[in-house]
Amino acid sequence: MTSRISSPTSRFVCAVLLAVLASGCTGPSKPRKAAGRTSVAGSTLEGFARRSRSTVNKVRKYLAASEAYLGEGSPVSAIRCAHEARRATSSTQLRAQADYLLGKAHLGQLELALARRYLEKSIDGLKAPEQQESLAYLIVCLRMLKKTSEAASMMARLKTPGDPRIQAILNAPRPRMVEKNPPKAPAIAGIGSLPPIPSTTGGRQLPHLQVLPRTGWSAKSTIKSRTTPMSKIFRMTIHHSGEPGGVSATSKWGSGREILRIQRYHQRERAWADIGYHYIVDRAGRVWQGRPVSYQGAHAKGDANRGNIGIVVLGNYSYKKQTLSRKQRDSLKLLVLKLGQYFSIPSARLYTHGEILPGHTTCPGPHLTAYTRALRTELKRHQAAGRRTQELTSATTASKKGK
DSSP, X not given: OEEEEOTTHHHHHHHHHHHHHHTOOOSSSOOOEETTEESSXXXXXXXXXXXXXXXXXXXXXXXHHHHHHHHTTOHHHHHHHHHHHHHHOOOHHHHHHHHHHHHHHHHHTTOHHHHHHHHHHHHTTOOTTHHHHHHHHHHHHHHHTTOHHHHHHHHTTOSOTTOHHHHHHHTSXXXXXXXXXXXXXXXXXXXXXXXOOOOTTOOOOOOOOOEEOGGGGTOOOOOGGGOOBOOOOOEEEEEEOOOTTOOOOOSXXXXXXXXXXXXHIIIIISOOSSOSOSEEEOTTSOEEEOSOTTBOOSSSOGGGGTTEXXXXXXXXXXXXXXXXOXXXXXXXXXXXXXXXXXXXOOGGGEEEHHHHSTTTOOTTHHHHHHHHHHHHHHHHHHHHHHHHHHHHHHHHHHHHHHO
Protein backbone atom coordinates (compact mmCIF):
# COMPACT_ATOMS: atom_id res chain seq x y z
CA MET A 1 0.00 0.00 0.00
CA THR A 2 1.28 3.46 -0.87
CA SER A 3 -0.11 6.90 -0.25
CA ARG A 4 -1.89 8.52 -3.17
CA ILE A 5 -2.80 12.17 -3.13
CA SER A 6 -6.22 13.65 -3.74
CA SER A 7 -6.96 16.73 -5.85
CA PRO A 8 -5.33 19.44 -3.65
CA THR A 9 -1.89 17.98 -4.47
CA SER A 10 -0.96 20.46 -7.15
CA ARG A 11 -1.95 23.38 -4.91
CA PHE A 12 0.21 21.98 -2.12
CA VAL A 13 3.25 21.48 -4.36
CA CYS A 14 2.90 25.03 -5.66
CA ALA A 15 2.55 26.33 -2.10
CA VAL A 16 5.66 24.46 -0.98
CA LEU A 17 7.67 25.81 -3.91
CA LEU A 18 6.41 29.34 -3.25
CA ALA A 19 7.46 28.94 0.37
CA VAL A 20 10.86 27.79 -0.87
CA LEU A 21 11.19 30.99 -2.86
CA ALA A 22 10.06 33.09 0.08
CA SER A 23 12.51 31.45 2.47
CA GLY A 24 15.63 32.68 0.70
CA CYS A 25 18.77 30.89 -0.51
CA THR A 26 20.67 28.31 1.51
CA GLY A 27 23.72 28.01 -0.71
CA PRO A 28 26.91 30.03 -0.41
CA SER A 29 26.31 31.79 -3.73
CA LYS A 30 22.77 33.18 -3.76
CA PRO A 31 21.00 33.53 -7.11
CA ARG A 32 19.18 36.85 -7.29
CA LYS A 33 15.40 36.72 -7.44
CA ALA A 34 13.40 38.48 -10.12
CA ALA A 35 9.61 38.33 -10.32
CA GLY A 36 9.56 35.16 -8.23
CA ARG A 37 12.17 33.36 -10.32
CA THR A 38 15.92 32.92 -10.13
CA SER A 39 17.94 35.19 -12.39
CA VAL A 40 20.12 32.30 -13.60
CA ALA A 41 18.49 29.12 -14.93
CA GLY A 42 19.12 25.89 -13.06
CA SER A 43 20.42 24.20 -16.23
CA THR A 44 22.96 27.01 -16.73
CA LEU A 45 24.24 26.75 -13.15
CA GLU A 46 24.37 22.95 -13.42
CA GLY A 47 26.48 23.31 -16.55
CA PHE A 48 28.86 25.67 -14.71
CA ALA A 49 29.13 23.11 -11.90
CA ARG A 50 29.98 20.25 -14.24
CA ARG A 51 32.73 22.27 -15.93
CA SER A 52 34.21 23.66 -12.74
CA ARG A 53 37.69 22.37 -11.82
CA SER A 54 37.55 23.75 -8.28
CA THR A 55 35.80 21.40 -5.88
CA VAL A 56 34.53 24.22 -3.68
CA ASN A 57 33.19 26.16 -6.66
CA LYS A 58 31.62 22.99 -8.07
CA VAL A 59 29.76 22.38 -4.81
CA ARG A 60 28.57 26.00 -4.60
CA LYS A 61 27.31 25.92 -8.19
CA TYR A 62 25.47 22.65 -7.66
CA LEU A 63 23.80 24.07 -4.55
CA ALA A 64 22.83 27.20 -6.46
CA ALA A 65 21.53 25.07 -9.35
CA SER A 66 19.47 22.97 -6.94
CA GLU A 67 17.80 26.04 -5.49
CA ALA A 68 17.28 27.53 -8.94
CA TYR A 69 15.53 24.34 -10.06
CA LEU A 70 13.29 24.53 -6.99
CA GLY A 71 12.39 28.08 -7.97
CA GLU A 72 11.55 26.86 -11.47
CA GLY A 73 9.31 24.11 -10.09
CA SER A 74 11.66 21.25 -11.04
CA PRO A 75 12.21 19.29 -7.80
CA VAL A 76 13.64 16.20 -9.52
CA SER A 77 16.45 18.26 -11.07
CA ALA A 78 16.93 19.99 -7.72
CA ILE A 79 17.39 16.59 -6.06
CA ARG A 80 19.96 15.55 -8.65
CA CYS A 81 22.08 18.69 -8.17
CA ALA A 82 21.86 18.56 -4.37
CA HIS A 83 23.14 14.98 -4.42
CA GLU A 84 26.02 15.98 -6.70
CA ALA A 85 26.96 18.74 -4.24
CA ARG A 86 26.70 16.37 -1.30
CA ARG A 87 28.95 13.77 -2.93
CA ALA A 88 31.61 16.34 -3.82
CA THR A 89 32.20 17.79 -0.34
CA SER A 90 33.11 16.68 3.17
CA SER A 91 32.22 20.06 4.68
CA THR A 92 29.58 19.65 7.41
CA GLN A 93 28.00 23.00 6.58
CA LEU A 94 27.82 22.42 2.82
CA ARG A 95 26.46 18.91 3.27
CA ALA A 96 23.82 20.32 5.63
CA GLN A 97 22.83 22.85 2.97
CA ALA A 98 22.53 20.04 0.44
CA ASP A 99 20.41 18.03 2.88
CA TYR A 100 18.17 21.07 3.42
CA LEU A 101 17.59 21.40 -0.33
CA LEU A 102 16.94 17.66 -0.61
CA GLY A 103 14.41 17.86 2.20
CA LYS A 104 12.54 20.73 0.55
CA ALA A 105 12.59 19.04 -2.86
CA HIS A 106 11.31 15.71 -1.54
CA LEU A 107 8.61 17.53 0.40
CA GLY A 108 7.56 19.24 -2.83
CA GLN A 109 7.35 15.76 -4.38
CA LEU A 110 5.31 14.52 -1.38
CA GLU A 111 8.00 11.93 -0.61
CA LEU A 112 7.56 12.42 3.10
CA ALA A 113 9.90 9.77 4.52
CA LEU A 114 12.81 11.08 2.46
CA ALA A 115 11.90 14.69 3.23
CA ARG A 116 11.96 13.96 6.96
CA ARG A 117 15.26 12.10 6.71
CA TYR A 118 17.12 14.93 5.00
CA LEU A 119 15.56 17.77 6.96
CA GLU A 120 16.47 16.10 10.26
CA LYS A 121 20.04 15.61 9.05
CA SER A 122 20.33 19.26 7.97
CA ILE A 123 19.29 21.03 11.15
CA ASP A 124 22.44 20.74 13.28
CA GLY A 125 24.75 21.83 10.46
CA LEU A 126 22.79 24.92 9.43
CA LYS A 127 22.95 28.45 10.77
CA ALA A 128 20.08 30.88 11.19
CA PRO A 129 17.86 31.67 9.34
CA GLU A 130 18.19 28.46 7.29
CA GLN A 131 18.10 26.33 10.44
CA GLN A 132 14.75 27.83 11.46
CA GLU A 133 13.35 27.35 7.97
CA SER A 134 14.49 23.72 7.97
CA LEU A 135 12.70 23.24 11.29
CA ALA A 136 9.54 24.75 9.80
CA TYR A 137 9.62 22.39 6.81
CA LEU A 138 10.24 19.47 9.15
CA ILE A 139 7.20 20.48 11.22
CA VAL A 140 5.06 20.52 8.06
CA CYS A 141 6.41 17.09 7.12
CA LEU A 142 5.76 15.62 10.58
CA ARG A 143 2.21 16.99 10.61
CA MET A 144 1.52 15.32 7.28
CA LEU A 145 2.91 12.07 8.69
CA LYS A 146 0.54 12.57 11.67
CA LYS A 147 3.48 12.72 14.09
CA THR A 148 1.79 15.40 16.17
CA SER A 149 3.89 15.05 19.32
CA GLU A 150 7.14 15.22 17.35
CA ALA A 151 5.86 18.22 15.40
CA ALA A 152 5.02 19.96 18.70
CA SER A 153 8.53 19.22 19.98
CA MET A 154 10.01 20.85 16.88
CA MET A 155 7.69 23.85 17.27
CA ALA A 156 9.28 24.47 20.67
CA ARG A 157 12.66 24.80 18.95
CA LEU A 158 11.47 27.60 16.66
CA LYS A 159 12.98 30.87 17.87
CA THR A 160 11.09 33.11 15.44
CA PRO A 161 7.70 31.46 14.84
CA GLY A 162 6.16 34.82 13.91
CA ASP A 163 8.61 35.49 11.08
CA PRO A 164 6.66 35.92 7.79
CA ARG A 165 8.84 33.40 5.99
CA ILE A 166 8.31 30.80 8.74
CA GLN A 167 4.57 31.49 8.69
CA ALA A 168 4.50 31.05 4.90
CA ILE A 169 6.03 27.59 5.30
CA LEU A 170 3.87 26.51 8.24
CA ASN A 171 0.61 27.72 6.72
CA ALA A 172 1.00 26.20 3.25
CA PRO A 173 -2.21 24.23 2.48
CA ARG A 174 -1.72 20.49 2.91
CA PRO A 175 -3.50 17.81 0.84
CA ARG A 176 -5.64 15.07 2.32
CA MET A 177 -3.73 11.78 2.16
CA VAL A 178 -5.80 8.79 1.05
CA GLU A 179 -4.58 5.17 1.11
CA LYS A 180 -5.11 3.51 -2.24
CA ASN A 181 -3.56 0.71 -4.22
CA PRO A 182 -1.11 2.20 -6.72
CA PRO A 183 -2.27 1.98 -10.32
CA LYS A 184 -0.58 -0.70 -12.39
CA ALA A 185 1.79 0.34 -15.13
CA PRO A 186 0.38 -0.05 -18.64
CA ALA A 187 0.91 -3.67 -19.64
CA ILE A 188 2.84 -4.78 -22.70
CA ALA A 189 1.78 -8.32 -23.59
CA GLY A 190 4.33 -11.08 -23.25
CA ILE A 191 6.91 -9.10 -21.29
CA GLY A 192 6.63 -10.70 -17.86
CA SER A 193 7.53 -14.31 -18.46
CA LEU A 194 8.69 -14.11 -22.10
CA PRO A 195 7.08 -17.45 -23.06
CA PRO A 196 7.68 -19.16 -26.40
CA ILE A 197 6.13 -16.73 -28.88
CA PRO A 198 5.83 -16.69 -32.65
CA SER A 199 8.38 -14.33 -34.15
CA THR A 200 7.34 -11.42 -36.32
CA THR A 201 10.63 -11.97 -38.14
CA GLY A 202 10.34 -15.76 -38.34
CA GLY A 203 13.17 -17.95 -37.08
CA ARG A 204 13.20 -21.00 -34.87
CA GLN A 205 10.92 -21.24 -31.88
CA LEU A 206 12.86 -20.13 -28.81
CA PRO A 207 12.44 -21.98 -25.50
CA HIS A 208 10.67 -20.58 -22.46
CA LEU A 209 12.60 -18.02 -20.41
CA GLN A 210 11.55 -17.52 -16.80
CA VAL A 211 11.72 -13.90 -15.64
CA LEU A 212 11.55 -13.59 -11.86
CA PRO A 213 9.11 -10.89 -10.70
CA ARG A 214 9.94 -7.65 -8.89
CA THR A 215 8.39 -9.04 -5.72
CA GLY A 216 11.23 -11.56 -5.63
CA TRP A 217 13.73 -8.81 -4.81
CA SER A 218 11.31 -6.74 -2.68
CA ALA A 219 11.24 -3.88 -5.16
CA LYS A 220 10.03 -0.51 -3.97
CA SER A 221 7.20 1.09 -5.93
CA THR A 222 7.98 3.01 -9.11
CA ILE A 223 7.76 6.76 -8.45
CA LYS A 224 5.16 7.55 -11.11
CA SER A 225 5.77 11.31 -11.08
CA ARG A 226 9.29 10.72 -12.42
CA THR A 227 8.42 8.30 -15.21
CA THR A 228 8.35 8.77 -18.98
CA PRO A 229 6.20 6.36 -21.02
CA MET A 230 8.22 4.02 -23.21
CA SER A 231 8.04 4.89 -26.91
CA LYS A 232 8.26 2.30 -29.70
CA ILE A 233 11.03 -0.12 -28.75
CA PHE A 234 13.73 -0.39 -31.40
CA ARG A 235 17.00 -1.07 -29.54
CA MET A 236 18.51 -2.62 -26.42
CA THR A 237 21.67 -1.93 -24.42
CA ILE A 238 23.78 -4.22 -22.23
CA HIS A 239 25.52 -3.00 -19.06
CA HIS A 240 27.41 -4.47 -16.12
CA SER A 241 26.68 -3.33 -12.58
CA GLY A 242 30.40 -2.54 -12.25
CA GLU A 243 31.02 -2.84 -8.50
CA PRO A 244 34.74 -2.30 -7.75
CA GLY A 245 35.04 -5.73 -6.13
CA GLY A 246 32.58 -7.47 -8.42
CA VAL A 247 29.51 -9.41 -7.27
CA SER A 248 29.95 -12.81 -5.64
CA ALA A 249 26.35 -13.57 -4.57
CA THR A 250 24.79 -16.50 -6.44
CA SER A 251 21.82 -17.29 -4.20
CA LYS A 252 18.37 -15.88 -4.90
CA TRP A 253 18.45 -14.00 -1.62
CA GLY A 254 21.89 -12.51 -2.26
CA SER A 255 21.02 -11.50 -5.82
CA GLY A 256 17.75 -9.93 -4.66
CA ARG A 257 19.61 -7.88 -2.05
CA GLU A 258 22.05 -6.65 -4.68
CA ILE A 259 19.26 -5.60 -7.06
CA LEU A 260 17.44 -3.80 -4.24
CA ARG A 261 20.67 -1.98 -3.35
CA ILE A 262 20.92 -0.72 -6.94
CA GLN A 263 17.29 0.43 -6.90
CA ARG A 264 17.80 2.31 -3.64
CA TYR A 265 20.83 4.08 -5.08
CA HIS A 266 18.99 5.01 -8.26
CA GLN A 267 15.90 6.29 -6.46
CA ARG A 268 17.55 8.01 -3.48
CA GLU A 269 20.85 9.26 -4.86
CA ARG A 270 20.05 9.73 -8.55
CA ALA A 271 16.40 10.77 -8.03
CA TRP A 272 15.20 8.32 -10.68
CA ALA A 273 11.75 6.76 -10.84
CA ASP A 274 12.99 3.21 -10.31
CA ILE A 275 15.97 0.98 -10.94
CA GLY A 276 17.36 2.19 -14.25
CA TYR A 277 17.35 -1.20 -16.04
CA HIS A 278 14.46 -3.27 -17.37
CA TYR A 279 16.09 -6.68 -16.91
CA ILE A 280 18.80 -8.01 -14.60
CA VAL A 281 20.87 -11.17 -15.11
CA ASP A 282 22.44 -12.38 -11.87
CA ARG A 283 25.61 -14.41 -11.30
CA ALA A 284 23.66 -17.70 -11.35
CA GLY A 285 22.05 -16.85 -14.70
CA ARG A 286 18.62 -15.96 -13.32
CA VAL A 287 16.75 -13.22 -15.16
CA TRP A 288 14.86 -10.68 -13.04
CA GLN A 289 12.29 -8.05 -13.95
CA GLY A 290 13.57 -4.54 -13.29
CA ARG A 291 11.79 -1.35 -14.26
CA PRO A 292 8.51 -2.08 -16.09
CA VAL A 293 9.08 -2.03 -19.85
CA SER A 294 6.12 0.31 -20.19
CA TYR A 295 8.38 3.04 -18.75
CA GLN A 296 11.48 4.48 -20.39
CA GLY A 297 14.65 3.39 -18.62
CA ALA A 298 17.46 5.43 -17.08
CA HIS A 299 20.43 3.31 -18.07
CA ALA A 300 21.84 5.38 -20.94
CA LYS A 301 21.94 9.17 -21.13
CA GLY A 302 19.14 11.50 -22.20
CA ASP A 303 17.69 10.63 -25.60
CA ALA A 304 19.72 7.38 -25.68
CA ASN A 305 17.07 5.92 -23.33
CA ARG A 306 14.29 6.43 -25.88
CA GLY A 307 12.88 3.13 -27.15
CA ASN A 308 15.79 1.36 -25.46
CA ILE A 309 15.52 -1.75 -23.26
CA GLY A 310 18.24 -1.76 -20.60
CA ILE A 311 19.79 -5.08 -19.52
CA VAL A 312 22.34 -5.22 -16.68
CA VAL A 313 24.50 -8.22 -15.84
CA LEU A 314 25.48 -8.27 -12.16
CA GLY A 315 29.25 -8.16 -11.74
CA ASN A 316 32.30 -6.25 -12.95
CA TYR A 317 33.62 -7.48 -16.30
CA SER A 318 36.58 -5.17 -16.63
CA TYR A 319 40.06 -6.66 -16.86
CA LYS A 320 41.02 -9.04 -14.03
CA LYS A 321 37.66 -8.62 -12.30
CA GLN A 322 35.14 -11.26 -13.27
CA THR A 323 34.21 -13.44 -16.23
CA LEU A 324 30.76 -14.48 -17.34
CA SER A 325 29.58 -17.84 -16.06
CA ARG A 326 28.16 -20.33 -18.53
CA LYS A 327 24.67 -19.86 -17.07
CA GLN A 328 24.96 -16.09 -17.44
CA ARG A 329 25.98 -16.40 -21.08
CA ASP A 330 23.12 -18.79 -21.85
CA SER A 331 20.47 -16.69 -20.10
CA LEU A 332 21.69 -13.41 -21.58
CA LYS A 333 21.72 -14.96 -25.06
CA LEU A 334 18.17 -16.27 -24.71
CA LEU A 335 16.94 -12.95 -23.28
CA VAL A 336 18.49 -10.97 -26.15
CA LEU A 337 17.08 -13.34 -28.78
CA LYS A 338 13.62 -13.28 -27.19
CA LEU A 339 13.53 -9.49 -26.95
CA GLY A 340 14.92 -9.09 -30.45
CA GLN A 341 12.32 -11.53 -31.73
CA TYR A 342 9.38 -10.02 -29.85
CA PHE A 343 10.11 -6.37 -30.65
CA SER A 344 11.73 -6.96 -34.06
CA ILE A 345 14.93 -5.27 -32.92
CA PRO A 346 17.60 -5.57 -35.65
CA SER A 347 20.99 -6.95 -34.65
CA ALA A 348 22.63 -3.61 -35.46
CA ARG A 349 20.54 -2.06 -32.66
CA LEU A 350 22.04 -4.23 -29.93
CA TYR A 351 24.56 -2.04 -28.10
CA THR A 352 26.81 -2.01 -25.10
CA HIS A 353 26.72 1.06 -22.86
CA GLY A 354 30.09 2.13 -24.21
CA GLU A 355 28.90 1.80 -27.82
CA ILE A 356 25.74 3.84 -27.44
CA LEU A 357 27.68 6.54 -25.53
CA PRO A 358 31.15 6.39 -27.08
CA GLY A 359 33.85 8.14 -25.07
CA HIS A 360 31.69 8.42 -21.94
CA THR A 361 32.13 4.98 -20.37
CA THR A 362 33.92 1.64 -20.69
CA CYS A 363 30.85 -0.24 -19.40
CA PRO A 364 30.34 -3.22 -19.56
CA GLY A 365 34.07 -3.99 -19.66
CA PRO A 366 35.98 -5.88 -22.38
CA HIS A 367 34.76 -9.38 -21.46
CA LEU A 368 31.06 -8.55 -21.69
CA THR A 369 31.64 -6.25 -24.68
CA ALA A 370 33.23 -9.14 -26.59
CA TYR A 371 30.31 -11.41 -25.72
CA THR A 372 27.82 -8.73 -26.85
CA ARG A 373 29.50 -8.75 -30.28
CA ALA A 374 28.99 -12.52 -30.40
CA LEU A 375 25.33 -12.02 -29.43
CA ARG A 376 24.93 -9.48 -32.22
CA THR A 377 26.15 -12.08 -34.71
CA GLU A 378 23.83 -14.72 -33.23
CA LEU A 379 20.83 -12.37 -33.39
CA LYS A 380 21.63 -11.49 -37.00
CA ARG A 381 21.86 -15.20 -37.89
CA HIS A 382 18.57 -15.95 -36.13
CA GLN A 383 16.78 -13.12 -37.92
CA ALA A 384 18.25 -14.07 -41.31
CA ALA A 385 16.99 -17.62 -40.82
CA GLY A 386 13.60 -16.18 -39.99
CA ARG A 387 13.48 -14.16 -43.19
CA ARG A 388 14.40 -17.21 -45.26
CA THR A 389 11.66 -19.21 -43.54
CA GLN A 390 9.12 -16.48 -44.25
CA GLU A 391 10.14 -16.26 -47.89
CA LEU A 392 9.85 -20.04 -48.28
CA THR A 393 6.45 -20.06 -46.58
CA SER A 394 5.21 -17.22 -48.78
CA ALA A 395 6.44 -18.95 -51.95
CA THR A 396 4.79 -22.22 -50.93
CA THR A 397 1.49 -20.47 -50.18
CA ALA A 398 1.57 -18.62 -53.51
CA SER A 399 2.31 -21.88 -55.37
CA LYS A 400 -0.66 -23.61 -53.75
CA LYS A 401 -2.95 -20.71 -54.65
CA GLY A 402 -1.70 -20.84 -58.25
CA LYS A 403 -2.74 -24.46 -58.56
